[in-house]
Amino acid sequence: MIEIANFVYYADLFGIAIFSVTGVLAARGKQIDLFGIMVLALATSLGGGTLRDLALNAHPLIWIADPILLWTAIGAAVLTFVYCRFWMLPRRALLVLDAAGLALFAIAGAEKAMGLGFSPLIAVIMGVSTGCAGGVIRDLLTGRIPGILQHEEFYATCALIGATFYVLMQGQMQPNLLALSAIALIFCIRMLAIFTGFRLPVFVVTGIDRTPRR
C-alpha cells in the first residue's frame, strides 16, 4: 500500500496526464501545430501544480524535482495527438477527463498544503485553486472565457466540496481511503452536474444600472 506521503505524487502524475490530454483536445478546430499543442498541454497540466507550489513556496517545483512528470505530460499529449488522427473519441470525453483531473488535483493540492503544515482553510483554497488553475490557463490560451466562470459549470464548487470533505475528515478514516473517497466525491458530483444540468443560482443584478459602459 502506498503511503499518503506518496499520494500527492501519484495524484499529480495522473492529474497531469489527464489535463495534458484535455489541453490537446482543447486545440480542436484551432489550427494549432504539433508543438503549439505541446505547449498548451504542458501549460494546462503543469500550471496548477506550479502555481500551488509557488504560492506555498514549496521549491523545487514538482516537475523540476521529478522529470517523470514532464515526460508523462509530453507522452500523454503525443499519444492523444496521434490517437485523434485515427480513432473516434467518445462524445464529452473532454468533460469527463477534465472532471477526473479536477478531482485528482484538488485533493493533491489540499494534501500537499496540509503536509507542509498549512491550516485547513489554506488547504481547501489550495485544493480548489490547484484543481481549477490548469483549466483556466488552457481556456485563456485558447481564447475562451474560463469555464469556471460560465453559468453551466458547477465546477469549482465540486472541488470546494471535495477538498472541504477531505480536510474535515482527517483522522476519521484511513488516509488512502479518505483520499480516494474525496476524489470519487468530486468526480461524481461533477458528472452529476454535467448530466443533470444542476447548477448554482446565477448572479442576477436587479438594481444596477444596465446602461452599457466601456
Add this chain to the structure above:
Amino acid sequence: MIEIANFVYYADLFGIAIFSVTGVLAARGKQIDLFGIMVLALATSLGGGTLRDLALNAHPLIWIADPILLWTAIGAAVLTFVYCRFWMLPRRALLVLDAAGLALFAIAGAEKAMGLGFSPLIAVIMGVSTGCAGGVIRDLLTGRIPGILQHEEFYATCALIGATFYVLMQGQMQPNLLALSAIALIFCIRMLAIFTGFRLPVFVVTGIDRTPRR
C-alpha cells in the same frame, strides 16, 4: 495611532474588500454562478498582493499568513452578491470603488517593498503593479481587454504618480499622514480623469505599414 509597519496590513485589508466587490460587479451580465463569482472575487482581490509577494520573495503570502484577509474577500463578495439582488447600486460604483482599491494597493505595495529594503525604483514599480494587477486579472478572466490598456483609462498613471510621490516624500512628513495623502492623491487624480475625460496622448502610428497581418 497605528504604526506604519501595520499600515500595509490595513491598506491590504481595505483594498481586498474593495477589489472583491469589483470582482463581483464585473460579473454582471455574464451568467456566472455564485461560486464562479467567488473565484473571480478572490482572484481580483488577492491577485495583486500575491504577485507582489512572489516577486519580492516575501513568504508566506499575505492571505496565507493571515486568513482574515481571505474572509474579508469572501465576506465582501457574498454581501455584494446579496445586495445586488435587492438594492440599487449607484451608477459608476464599479469605477469609484476600483479607484479606491487602486490607491490603497499602490501605496501598500510601495510601502511593503521599501519596508523589505528594496530601492525606491522597485518600490514604485511594485506599487503600480500591485495596484493594477488585480484589475488586469479580473478583466482577463471575464474576457475583456484590460482596462489599463484602453485609451479612456488614465489608470496606471495615477498609481505611478501617487507611488512616486510616496517614495520621494519619505521622511518629509509623518508616515501615516504621508500614506494617507498619497492614497488620496491617487484616488482624486483617478476621479478627475474619469469625470473630466482627461487622458494621456494616445499612441499614434504614422509610419508603420497598416496592412493587417495575422
Add this chain to the structure above:
Amino acid sequence: MIEIANFVYYADLFGIAIFSVTGVLAARGKQIDLFGIMVLALATSLGGGTLRDLALNAHPLIWIADPILLWTAIGAAVLTFVYCRFWMLPRRALLVLDAAGLALFAIAGAEKAMGLGFSPLIAVIMGVSTGCAGGVIRDLLTGRIPGILQHEEFYATCALIGATFYVLMQGQMQPNLLALSAIALIFCIRMLAIFTGFRLPVFVVTGIDRTPRR
C-alpha cells in the same frame, strides 16, 4: 571577452530591449495611451525572465537585482513610441524583432538553469518557456490568441531546437561561441519559417464529435 557567467545578463539585456519594442508595436491600432504602452512593454519584456526566476526560485528577480534592465525596457519603449510618430518602420519589423528576442531569451533561460545546476531537460524547458512567455503575456493583454498557438507560427519549435542544441553541445565548443551559435540558429530557423511559410503538421481531428458544445 565576456565570461559566460555574464552572458545571461547581456542576453537578457538585449532581449528585454527587443521585447519592449515589440510590446509597443503590438499596441498599434488599439488606442492605448503612453503609460498603458509602458505597462505593456514592461510586461512583455520582463515577464519571461520573471516567470523563469520564480520557477527556478532564483531571487532576487533579474530586474530587481539590477535596475539597468528596467531602464533599458523603459528607454526602448519610449524611443519606439517617439520613433513611430515620425518615421517609417520596415514591414514585418515586429516579426523580426520578436524572433531576435525569442533567440536571446531562449538561450539565456537555458544557460541560467544550467548555471544553477538544473538538469539539461529543465534547462531546455526553461529556455523555451522564457523565450515564449513574454510574447504570450503581450498577446493575452492585447486580446489576441497567443501566436505560439496559431498554426502559421513555427515559433516555440525554434526555441526548442536552439535550446536543445545549446544544452547538448555543452563542452564541445567555446562557451561564448556556442551561445552565439545557438542564438543565431534560433533566429535563422524562425526567419526561414516566416519567409518560406514552413510549418509543423497541424492538429487534425478526424474522429472527434464536431458538434459545437459550450
